[in-house]
Amino acid sequence: MPVNLTRNAIAMMNSGDVNSKPLVQVVDIKLIGNSQERYRFLLSDSESTQHAMLATQLNEQVRTGRVKKGSIIQLIDYICSTVQNRRIIVVLNMETIIPEYEIIGNPKLLMGSEPEANKSMPNNNLFEPSTRSTNNRYSAPAPANKAQSFQPTIQPAYQPPPNYKIQGPIMKNEAPARIIPIAALNPYQGRWAIKARVTAKGDLRRYNNARGDGKVFSFDLLDSDGGEIRVTCFNAVVDRFYNVIEVGKVYLISKGSLKPAQKNFNHLKNEWEIFLESNSTVELCPDEDGSIPRQQFSFRPITEIESAENNSILDVIGIVISVNPSVPILRKNGMETQRRILNLKDVSGKSVELTLWGDFCNKEGQKLQEMVDSGLFPVLAVKAGKVNDFNGKSIGTISSTQLFIDPDCPEAQGLRAWFESGGRNTASISISKEIMPGGSKNEIRKTLTQIKDEGLGRSDKPDWVTAKATVVFIKTDNFCYTACPLMIGDRQCNKKVTQSGNKRWLCDRCNQEFEECDYRYLLQVQIQDHTGLTWVTAFQEAGEEILGCSAKEMYLLKYELQDDTRFGEIIRSRLFHQYLFRLKIKEELYGDEQRVKITVVKVDKVNYSAESRYLLDMVTKNLRNRKQF
Amino acid sequence: MDTSSPAAFVNGGLLRMHVGRKVRTVIQVTRSDAGSVMGKSTDGCQLVVRGSPPAPLTSYVEVIGVAENENSIRAELWTNFGDSFDASNYDQLCQLANGELKHLFL
Numbered sequence: 001m002p003v004n005l006t007r008n009a010i011a012m013m014n015s016g017d018v019n020s021k022p023l024v025q026v027v028d029i030k031l032i033g034n035s036q037e038r039y040r041f042l043l044s045d046s047e048s049t050q051h052a053m054l055a056t057q058l059n060e061q062v063r064t065g066r067v068k069k070g071s072i073i074q075l076i077d078y079i080c081s082t083v084q085n086r087r088i089i090v091v092l093n094m095e096t097i098i099p100e101y102e103i104i105g106n107p108k109l110l111m112g113s114e115p116e117a118n119k120s121m122p123n124n125n126l127f128e129p130s131t132r133s134t135n136n137r138y139s140a141p142a143p144a145n146k147a148q149s150f151q152p153t154i155q156p157a158y159q160p161p162p163n164y165k166i167q168g169p170i171m172k173n174e175a176p177a178r179i180i181p182i183a184a185l186n187p188y189q190g191r192w193a194i195k196a197r198v199t200a201k202g203d204l205r206r207y208n209n210a211r212g213d214g215k216v217f218s219f220d221l222l223d224s225d226g227g228e229i230r231v232t233c234f235n236a237v238v239d240r241f242y243n244v245i246e247v248g249k250v251y252l253i254s255k256g257s258l259k260p261a262q263k264n265f266n267h268l269k270n271e272w273e274i275f276l277e278s279n280s281t282v283e284l285c286p287d288e289d290g291s292i293p294r295q296q297f298s299f300r301p302i303t304e305i306e307s308a309e310n311n312s313i314l315d316v317i318g319i320v321i322s323v324n325p326s327v328p329i330l331r332k333n334g335m336e337t338q339r340r341i342l343n344l345k346d347v348s349g350k351s352v353e354l355t356l357w358g359d360f361c362n363k364e365g366q367k368l369q370e371m372v373d374s375g376l377f378p379v380l381a382v383k384a385g386k387v388n389d390f391n392g393k394s395i396g397t398i399s400s401t402q403l404f405i406d407p408d409c410p411e412a413q414g415l416r417a418w419f420e421s422g423g424r425n426t427a428s429i430s431i432s433k434e435i436m437p438g439g440s441k442n443e444i445r446k447t448l449t450q451i452k453d454e455g456l457g458r459s460d461k462p463d464w465v466t467a468k469a470t471v472v473f474i475k476t477d478n479f480c481y482t483a484c485p486l487m488i489g490d491r492q493c494n495k496k497v498t499q500s501g502n503k504r505w506l507c508d509r510c511n512q513e514f515e516e517c518d519y520r521y522l523l524q525v526q527i528q529d530h531t532g533l534t535w536v537t538a539f540q541e542a543g544e545e546i547l548g549c550s551a552k553e554m555y556l557l558k559y560e561l562q563d564d565t566r567f568g569e570i571i572r573s574r575l576f577h578q579y580l581f582r583l584k585i586k587e588e589l590y591g592d593e594q595r596v597k598i599t600v601v602k603v604d605k606v607n608y609s610a611e612s613r614y615l616l617d618m619v620t621k622n623l624r625n626r627k628q629f
Numbered sequence: 630m631d632t633s634s635p636a637a638f639v640n641g642g643l644l645r646m647h648v649g650r651k652v653r654t655v656i657q658v659t660r661s662d663a664g665s666v667m668g669k670s671t672d673g674c675q676l677v678v679r680g681s682p683p684a685p686l687t688s689y690v691e692v693i694g695v696a697e698n699e700n701s702i703r704a705e706l707w708t709n710f711g712d713s714f715d716a717s718n719y720d721q722l723c724q725l726a727n728g729e730l731k732h733l734f735l
Contacts, residue, residue, distance in 0.1 A: 608715075609715040609718065612715060612718040613715075613717075613718055616718060616721045616722070616725075619725065619730075620721075620725075623729055623730075
């Protein structure tokens with residue numbers, strides 16, 4: 001049947017008419033484009049011809065042969081623009097009317113010679129069309145978009161060519177947004193695009209709340225200016241991007257919403273967080289962009305961690321000097337997880353305990369164990385570890401922590417050099433053990449009433465004092481507790497164990513059962529000096545010094561042998577001995593009230609020579625002070 | 630406790646202040662014969678103590694008696710103080726006890 005192509009369709013399209021929906025013939029199809037599959041049609045209205053690019057969403061039609069050389073097609077949606085003095089049509093939507101037909105008429109190319117494949121082909125990294133076929137208009141991107149220079153002015157609005165008829169409900173400014181630094185992102189920015197590398201990818205998490213089931217995942221980005229930001233996706237958006245995002249790759253991201261960052265989970269230095277939505281775009285940038293670093297750290301020397309706030313998040317790097325085996329731990333919610341403890345040492349001469357939780361134990365933890373077992377001392381960088389102040393200061397992993405073994409960064413190299421040239425042999429002081437400030441040189445001596453009168457223990461750090469006093473009473477009920485004898489690293493667990501079944505003991509922390517438990521002192525003792533008296537608590541070592549024998553012996557005497565006479569004799573014999581007590585004084589919350597708790601950290605017999613010297617000093621000083629009146 | 634005649638704490642140098650009166654001091658024995666003992670006072674002076682020392686005699690001994698002159702004492706009471714003793718502490722005690730805090734002792 002004869003087909004009438006739309007007369008002068010080519011001329012009409014070239015002059016800007018986008019509404020005519022002309023009937024044209026495809027005279028030629030060429031596959032072009034370096035990295036992307038792009039088809040270029042040669043369209044004819046039987047007299048003139050014009051090149052047109054096929055939008056990629058229609059590629060399928062060419063591949064399946066629904067449109068081929070000779071097909072008569074109707075252009076439903078298309079745009080026309082000028083690139084490098086050439087008119088380019090982009091077909092956004094078309095319908096094949098007749099798949100095969102002989103070439104109609106004698107069409108000639110309207111414009112000059114055939115353009116070279118690459119020159120006028122727009123670089124289409126920014127070109128991902130949305131799947132809606134609305135009246136979106138595309139501009140062939142100006143080459144300037146490839147540059148990353150950021151102009152701090154507001155983006156110029158896209159101006160359509162003057163003879164362009166504007167029709168349709170909404171005119172959207174669809175010019176690709178300029179790339180800006182992450183640090184410049186804010187909710188009032190307007191259109192933005194960022195180019196950054198993924199430094200961390202979170203797990204896919206499912207949740208259930210009042211609104212139903214949902215899923216979420218987050219990833220962190222770092223750009224060439226060192227700016228970082230977290231990106232979060234919910235529900236359907238997760239499906240779009242979860243498999244696209246890979247750690248270490250660079251992406252161009254645009255059209256997300258900016259909201260305040262959740263500081264509880266997000267430890268990046270940015271007050272905002274990006275939330276991707278259904279119209280967001282994420283484009284992989286395949287060219288390796290050397291200007292974007294792989295990771296950004298701000299390492300703190302271990303000695304600074306000593307004064308870091310509890311629960312603060314920080315980065316640290318050190319040489320691994322010891323790795324302990326993984327132990328299963330029962331958490332409060334009933335779930336079991338793994339825990340490993342290792343020790344890091346750095347140039348500051350201090351070492352710190354690092355606790356690995358969960359998967360870190362099996363992956364990095366296992367690798368580190370093998371390395372240390374074979375005599376190596378690897379460098380370990382920790383990003384986003386959490387400070388814990390239970391016993392001195394230590395660091396633990398959290399869900400957003402990342403571990404890097406022997407990373408390729410200048411700090412690691414510096415550490416390695418230090419270690420090899422002597423750092424290996426320098427002893428380091430652990431900040432993860434409870435420190436007792438004040439050696440024998442700067443002990444603060446107080447009388448027992450001074451503790452109350454001066455309000456010791458009421459500040460946020462405990463007070464450490466020495467007092468010379470006499471034991472006047474020892475409480476014999478609950479003088480000891482059943483303790484876990486298992487080792488955690490180089491320390492005994494010592495947590496109170498509970499009876500499980502008959503004659504077996506269970507430790508919650510180590511999650512193990514055993515036959516024999518340890519007995520450790522938990523003594524309540526009353527001590528007195530010339531000013532007054534007070535209750536103190538003495539643990540194992542202090543208890544052994546006060547009672548002169550082990551808690552186990554006393555336990556057996558009282559409960560197994562039930563020899564109350566002998567037990568009583570021993571207790572009585574230990575009363576009215578004078579000691580120098582090193583006391584840790586701290587106010588603690590007991591239920592509703594604040595009570596000052598005094599713990600005996602060390603018990604020393606009085607050295608009469610030294611004590612006399614001390615007293616003589618005090619007398620002399622006292623006399624000197626009185627003279628000044 | 631009989632506080633009627635207190636003995637003054639003395640070292641070598643302070644002995645002359647109490648000649649003829651009851652004194653007490655600790656000496657480090659250098660020589661011991663029947664009837665007398667030679668010793669070093671806590672401030673390094675050589676003193677002679679007459680009387681019958683206990684047997685055996687330890688390195689340090691406290692003597693309470695009457696000061697005969699500025700370097701000899703006639704002892705009435707001898708007490709072994711063992712082989713280790715902090716002489717400087719005792720010396721400081723003597724100085725305080727004869728100086729500003731005399732009123733506490735005599």
